[in-house]
Amino acid sequence: MRVPLSWLREYVDVQQTSEQLAERLTLLGMEVKGIEAWGADWRSVVVGELLTVEKHPNADRLHLTTVNVGSGEPLHIVCGAHNIAPGQRVPVALPGAVLPGERRIERTEKMGIASEGMLCSGDELHITSDAEGILILPPGTPLGRQLSDLYGDVVLDVDVKPNRGDALCLIGLAREVAAATGATVRWPEIKVEETGGPVGDRLTVEVRDGVLCTRFVGRWISGAKICPSPDTVQMRLQAAGMRPVSNVVDASNYVMLELGKPTHTFDGSAVHEGTIIVRRAVAGERLETLDHVWRDLTPETLIIADPQGPIGIAGVMGGAESEITDATTEIAIESAIFDPVSIRRTGHRFALRSEASLRFEKGQEFRLARIGADRVAQLTLAWAGGSCARGVVDTAPNEPVSPRLAFRPSRVSKLLGAPIDTAEQRDLLKRVGIETEAAPTGSRIRVAAAPKPLEIDPGSEEVVMAVVPTWRRDLEVEADVVEEVARVRGYETTPSHLPDTLMPAYRPSPLKVRNSIRETLAGAGLTEVVTHALVSPENDARLQWPGDGGLAIASPAAGGVIAVTNPLSSQHSVLRQHVVPSLLGVLALNERQGREDVAVFEVGKGYGRVGDAPQEWTRLAFVLSGDAQPAAWNRPARPYDLDDAKGIVEMICRRLHTPPPSYRPDTRGFPFHPGRALTAEATADAESVSGRVAELHPDALEMWELRAQRVIVAELAIRGLDEATVPRIHVEPIARFPVVERDLAVIVDESRTAAEVEAAIRSHGGALLRGHRLFDLYRGAPLATDEKSLAYRLVFGADDRTLAEAEIDAAVAAVRSGLEIDLGAHIRS
Amino acid sequence: MDFESLSADLRSLQARALEEISAAVDPGALDALQIQYLGKKGDLTAVLRGIGALPADDRPRVGAIANEVGEAVKGALATRGTELRSQVQTIRLAAEKVDVTLPGRPVARGALHPIPETIEAIAEVFGQFGFVIHEGPEVEDDLTNFQMLNIAPDHPARDLWDTLYVDIPGYLLRTHTSPGQIRVMQSTRPPIRALLPGRCFRYEAVDASHGSEFFQVEGLMVDEGTSMADLKGLLDEFAHALFGPRKTRFRPGYYPFTEPSVAFDVECVVCGGVGCPACSKSGWMTILGAGMVHPVVLQYGGIDPERYQGFAFGMGVERIANLRHAVPDLRYYLENDLRFLEQFR
Numbered sequence A: 001m002r003v004p005l006s007w008l009r010e011y012v013d014v015q016q017t018s019e020q021l022a023e024r025l026t027l028l029g030m031e032v033k034g035i036e037a038w039g040a041d042w043r044s045v046v047v048g049e050l051l052t053v054e055k056h057p058n059a060d061r062l063h064l065t066t067v068n069v070g071s072g073e074p075l076h077i078v079c080g081a082h083n084i085a086p087g088q089r090v091p092v093a094l095p096g097a098v099l100p101g102e103r104r105i106e107r108t109e110k111m112g113i114a115s116e117g118m119l120c121s122g123d124e125l126h127i128t129s130d131a132e133g134i135l136i137l138p139p140g141t142p143l144g145r146q147l148s149d150l151y152g153d154v155v156l157d158v159d160v161k162p163n164r165g166d167a168l169c170l171i172g173l174a175r176e177v178a179a180a181t182g183a184t185v186r187w188p189e190i191k192v193e194e195t196g197g198p199v200g201d202r203l204t205v206e207v208r209d210g211v212l213c214t215r216f217v218g219r220w221i222s223g224a225k226i227c228p229s230p231d232t233v234q235m236r237l238q239a240a241g242m243r244p245v246s247n248v249v250d251a252s253n254y255v256m257l258e259l260g261k262p263t264h265t266f267d268g269s270a271v272h273e274g275t276i277i278v279r280r281a282v283a284g285e286r287l288e289t290l291d292h293v294w295r296d297l298t299p300e301t302l303i304i305a306d307p308q309g310p311i312g313i314a315g316v317m318g319g320a321e322s323e324i325t326d327a328t329t330e331i332a333i334e335s336a337i338f339d340p341v342s343i344r345r346t347g348h349r350f351a352l353r354s355e356a357s358l359r360f361e362k363g364q365e366f367r368l369a370r371i372g373a374d375r376v377a378q379l380t381l382a383w384a385g386g387s388c389a390r391g392v393v394d395t396a397p398n399e400p401v402s403p404r405l406a407f408r409p410s411r412v413s414k415l416l417g418a419p420i421d422t423a424e425q426r427d428l429l430k431r432v433g434i435e436t437e438a439a440p441t442g443s444r445i446r447v448a449a450a451p452k453p454l455e456i457d458p459g460s461e462e463v464v465m466a467v468v469p470t471w472r473r474d475l476e477v478e479a480d481v482v483e484e485v486a487r488v489r490g491y492e493t494t495p496s497h498l499p500d501t502l503m504p505a506y507r508p509s510p511l512k513v514r515n516s517i518r519e520t521l522a523g524a525g526l527t528e529v530v531t532h533a534l535v536s537p538e539n540d541a542r543l544q545w546p547g548d549g550g551l552a553i554a555s556p557a558a559g560g561v562i563a564v565t566n567p568l569s570s571q572h573s574v575l576r577q578h579v580v581p582s583l584l585g586v587l588a589l590n591e592r593q594g595r596e597d598v599a600v601f602e603v604g605k606g607y608g609r610v611g612d613a614p615q616e617w618t619r620l621a622f623v624l625s626g627d628a629q630p631a632a633w634n635r636p637a638r639p640y641d642l643d644d645a646k647g648i649v650e651m652i653c654r655r656l657h658t659p660p661p662s663y664r665p666d667t668r669g670f671p672f673h674p675g676r677a678l679t680a681e682a683t684a685d686a687e688s689v690s691g692r693v694a695e696l697h698p699d700a701l702e703m704w705e706l707r708a709q710r711v712i713v714a715e716l717a718i719r720g721l722d723e724a725t726v727p728r729i730h731v732e733p734i735a736r737f738p739v740v741e742r743d744l745a746v747i748v749d750e751s752r753t754a755a756e757v758e759a760a761i762r763s764h765g766g767a768l769l770r771g772h773r774l775f776d777l778y779r780g781a782p783l784a785t786d787e788k789s790l791a792y793r794l795v796f797g798a799d800d801r802t803l804a805e806a807e808i809d810a811a812v813a814a815v816r817s818g819l820e821i822d823l824g825a826h827i828r829s
Numbered sequence B: 001m002d003f004e005s006l007s008a009d010l011r012s013l014q015a016r017a018l019e020e021i022s023a024a025v026d027p028g029a030l031d032a033l034q035i036q037y038l039g040k041k042g043d044l045t046a047v048l049r050g051i052g053a054l055p056a057d058d059r060p061r062v063g064a065i066a067n068e069v070g071e072a073v074k075g076a077l078a079t080r081g082t083e084l085r086s087q088v089q090t091i092r093l094a095a096e097k098v099d100v101t102l103p104g105r106p107v108a109r110g111a112l113h114p115i116p117e118t119i120e121a122i123a124e125v126f127g128q129f130g131f132v133i134h135e136g137p138e139v140e141d142d143l144t145n146f147q148m149l150n151i152a153p154d155h156p157a158r159d160l161w162d163t164l165y166v167d168i169p170g171y172l173l174r175t176h177t178s179p180g181q182i183r184v185m186q187s188t189r190p191p192i193r194a195l196l197p198g199r200c201f202r203y204e205a206v207d208a209s210h211g212s213e214f215f216q217v218e219g220l221m222v223d224e225g226t227s228m229a230d231l232k233g234l235l236d237e238f239a240h241a242l243f244g245p246r247k248t249r250f251r252p253g254y255y256p257f258t259e260p261s262v263a264f265d266v267e268c269v270v271c272g273g274v275g276c277p278a279c280s281k282s283g284w285m286t287i288l289g290a291g292m293v294h295p296v297v298l299q300y301g302g303i304d305p306e307r308y309q310g311f312a313f314g315m316g317v318e319r320i321a322n323l324r325h326a327v328p329d330l331r332y333y334l335e336n337d338l339r340f341l342e343q344f345r
């Protein structure tokens, strides 16, 4: 809410500088987001007096003027307006002046005659809405003065929180200033001169939905003359961020900003039979609103109607037909209380949210219906003349009594952690208009209100009754009183001490495994990224990343994709199921920046749905592209390949203390290289790693517009990534007897995999085989073209003795014959 | 052959050997001299062959001289050998000299992303005060995200959270980590000290200071008598841990799920409180929102608001990271330009 200080001062004295005031308000909970020097963008605009006004010799629409600006020679200025005459005081933009919108004024020539500046309209200065005529200043305005000195103001931008609808106006903020500074609030004197006949002769109001409209106050003014508001009023509205329209409309807006009461003015002649009906719309009814859009009304919409049909959407926007125009003379004033939820829904339904509807949504003080109607009538009479009908139409004239709210001063101290005695609490509350009185015996404490109400018996504790001001609709429960005490006393007085209560039970952190993997990968040269969970629908679809079929850990039944129903853009409209496509996006972005070596990983979520149950799971994904080892002066370059990715998977397995992963080829082809894709799996008691590792198919690279020749990707499910599993290490005793190594070259057909060879070695190695390691892979002469040789180093040993040669020979022989029989291998020792 | 001539032969052999040994220039030559003089078929053996012709009395004397000669030659060989090896080593070492100012062989090291790292830094501080990590779902139900947090379906405060809805009835993308408060309270009993980091979503156009996806860390503490003073004490520790010794202040804030609600400010990290554009000239920067958990929320969490009270706080991870690292644009975080990320290596 924009608060011009000069306007605020009408209701409360402000002794502080604007900065001091801003800080006091902020500390009271009315955060001042900005302090604007209104008029600071009129630079070199001064007050001048028109000496002469003559016709321009070369252009009918232009005038030649001479203007006295208080010093120096009179200026010759060419002007296009028609409302000027000698003797008037006007704003003059001198050469070099800058107007709002960074508009620069220089010496120019207009139709052959030099012009030494410009006479300004209210619109050009953003003071009034008049763009046609020059702004005519009052006769006594001092000559030569900077306009900003005279009309400049300070405007505070106050962030009024949604629960404080009562403070969305100058009176409301004046109350807060008073609470902060100890000053007193001055209400405007509201008095309506009723010179017309009885209002009942002109206006009848029928409220057919007493739930959605709890009060309707109407007034009638005849013989008004529509014209612009006084300049000072227009300036105030402008400074407060509201565009002036006409005297009657401005009166309504002025009252909304002043008192926080939205009202509406109708052209009385368009209200048929002088009868206003407040009802829900009937299906099929339509209304052209003030913005000249036809609206289809629904039965949920509360409307203002006359006997012939809708004339306005209650609390949201009036109808075009009953709009105040220059020809209007009869004016019907509506000042009503509507159901906040209904207004909010209607505003959303029609995507129409106005300053008025925002205030209705937050709830209105019941009393304001009558006060608002009177104030609008008073200002309309002052600015537009006419005569006001006698009396008001008021559908609920009984003003309610102030509600009472019982609270325990001890509870206030306990919540705040600061002892504040009862007398001080009562004093503090009084400063924000909350009177206190003794609580009748048996008063119950409202601890919580709807939707989960709780009232309790305070027992023997001291109870004080707060008299809640009618405008404070936000004070509902005891804790609300606590906040009032705290904020008036000053939050900055809150003591600071560390909790000394019981600690919670130990709970392992779900971040533990994630962090150890993150740190491990960073140590291996991969950089962590965090990408969007919301992606384009094509993102997952076009990569065709396979589901978890055949993997040891499946996502919790990934199911279908979850889509956002109101996405910001199609680029971010569904929740991803896989992380790899996002990483390809990161690769593409960095390639565009000229990066060729990219190794990135993300621990991120996938999302899916099974029926109407959403699912989320955490994955580790990485992408390798370019050089694993960039060339250095002391090292040749080496590009990333599939083995690097497998090495990373193996390292993760070691980190999690699972057995080494087992690999199975995945020959599906797209999106994978058909000969360079695999599933990797490793499981232990508490930990497991499973997923896919592959070089991408060249078609996939093309699809993502990647320049890289090869891109290696992996996506792994790791138990522990989102659970707090902690790997346990069971130590094997160190061997007391020496182990013996034997090398074995296994010549097999190309179609045999290393996994098959190793499985055979393990199954035939017997109890003495302690380990095996592939140390060479050879193809070529003297082997046949469809043969390869895998050279393994076998390690034999026993816990209780040094092995005899014969034992080792027997074990090796068993492995040999096993390989020969199982795989048709030839062995060279 | 008599004793005199034999011993003279031995002496001259010694003299010749020592001369040749001292003239040797490489270990190979020394090896050859060793064989030549001391080998089985060497000169010393050859001289001693004449010993048989001597009278028995003279033999031990010649033997003693021969021993002396042998020891002297061995000693000379060893000394010269050490000398030569040392020379060779010196030459080799000299030849192996490198320009030690050349850079080393690169060891790969990746960077860790500032978002999880900042979450870790926050968790580290609160972890010291017994706060344990919980995590909740990102696809959240309306009930937990809003209604149980005292935000009814038509509450005007809903405008504070522009929400992205999903095509599962009753679900949305959580707009804050606050629903985690409900989940923690429903699953654990007081004393509660919980920290809930995670991704959140808003219907908000992306620019330098807003993102539609962002990260928050929520904190919750509930026990008998947990007060706003406890909240202030903890947040002061937190602010000092992350931003050094600076002034802090509480001022009123507004959240439907806390009462009283708090905004927590620290002295501007840019200007130190004097006032600058970064702090809108106020000298203060708001780093998080907090408050005492609303009784309605406690009840939805299954906790008796008469017996227990507590506080909650929530902070934007990017905000904290921005202040710590002076990141100029929020978009950097999810864009993942390596030129940005590698600065965190």
Ligand SMILES: [Zn+2]
Binding pocket: B268, B269, B270, B271, B272, B273, B274, B275, B276, B277, B278, B279, B280, B281, B283, B284
């Ligand atoms: Zn600053």
